[in-house]
Amino acid sequence: MASFPRFIGMVHLPALPGTPRNTMSIGEIEQAALADASALALGGAEALIVENFGDAPFRASRVDSHTVAAMTRIALRIREVADVEIGINVLRNDSHAALGIAQAVGASFIRVNILAGTMATDQGLITGEADTLMRLRKLLDATDVRVYADVLVKHAAPVGSTSMTDAVEDAVLRGLADAVIVSGSATGKSASLEDLREAVDAAGRVPVYIGSGATTASIEHFVPPAYGAIAGTSLKRNGDVAAPVDTERVRAFADAMRATTGSG
Numbered sequence: 001m002a003s004f005p006r007f008i009g010m011v012h013l014p015a016l017p018g019t020p021r022n023t024m025s026i027g028e029i030e031q032a033a034l035a036d037a038s039a040l041a042l043g044g045a046e047a048l049i050v051e052n053f054g055d056a057p058f059r060a061s062r063v064d065s066h067t068v069a070a071m072t073r074i075a076l077r078i079r080e081v082a083d084v085e086i087g088i089n090v091l092r093n094d095s096h097a098a099l100g101i102a103q104a105v106g107a108s109f110i111r112v113n114i115l116a117g118t119m120a121t122d123q124g125l126i127t128g129e130a131d132t133l134m135r136l137r138k139l140l141d142a143t144d145v146r147v148y149a150d151v152l153v154k155h156a157a158p159v160g161s162t163s164m165t166d167a168v169e170d171a172v173l174r175g176l177a178d179a180v181i182v183s184g185s186a187t188g189k190s191a192s193l194e195d196l197r198e199a200v201d202a203a204g205r206v207p208v209y210i211g212s213g214a215t216t217a218s219i220e221h222f223v224p225p226a227y228g229a230i231a232g233t234s235l236k237r238n239g240d241v242a243a244p245v246d247t248e249r250v251r252a253f254a255d256a257m258r259a260t261t262g263s264g
Helices: 026-043 065-081 095-105 130-139 164-174 193-203 247-261
Strands: 007-012 047-051 085-089 109-112 118-121 124-127 146-151 156-158 179-182 208-210 228-231
Touching: 007 026, 007 247, 026 047, 026 065, 026 247, 047 065, 047 109, 065 085, 065 095, 085 095, 095 109, 095 130, 130 146, 146 164, 164 179, 164 193, 179 193, 193 208, 228 247
Parallel strands: 007 047, 007 228, 047 085, 085 109, 109 146, 146 179, 179 208, 208 228
Antiparallel strands: 118 124, 118 156
């Protein structure tokens, strides 16, 4: 697992052109994203995920072509200024667009909210598309782009009775996920330590990340057992998800991660 980043920060994009809450030009959005990406890299994040966080209400699956174009432009610019690994997440669950963007900009991985199974969400029922995603990855010769899969993802509930163990095994053994993400019930809410431990046991050699709610104060309780953490809200100024990334908060989180993992 040495080649996987331990600390991944989120670049939450403001509402993109064509979405209901958009108030900024693509140039203004790009500048805000570059500032956040630079703050994350400067503070010690080993990787970051570019995500269309401001686009709610989200599409259940395929997003518009102008969304793909905007995210590609921004991710490409981020790669120029931030010397860290880049990941792509196209909300709510457009894994195909995420993979296309990742290959175009040279990103290392994508995040997929629902890779396997069916979840009831505020966008309706969403069913994972591991079959078509993995075939597309092969077709595009993009097998070096890793797939980080959420299991029992936040803002959703499984259809039917599904344990954490079953969800992880389906994502890894049947969905071919390269890494697993365990989150709380909503953005900024902490994952259950019980769920995390169960996921680690089920994932075997596949790395497991805590995907929400991790803070500088709490990270020592989650890593280990988790391999690493994805942080967003706690890295923002005053812990406000809508605020810019605070470099000092990133630096403190990075220091806490190094202390708990024993890394240099």
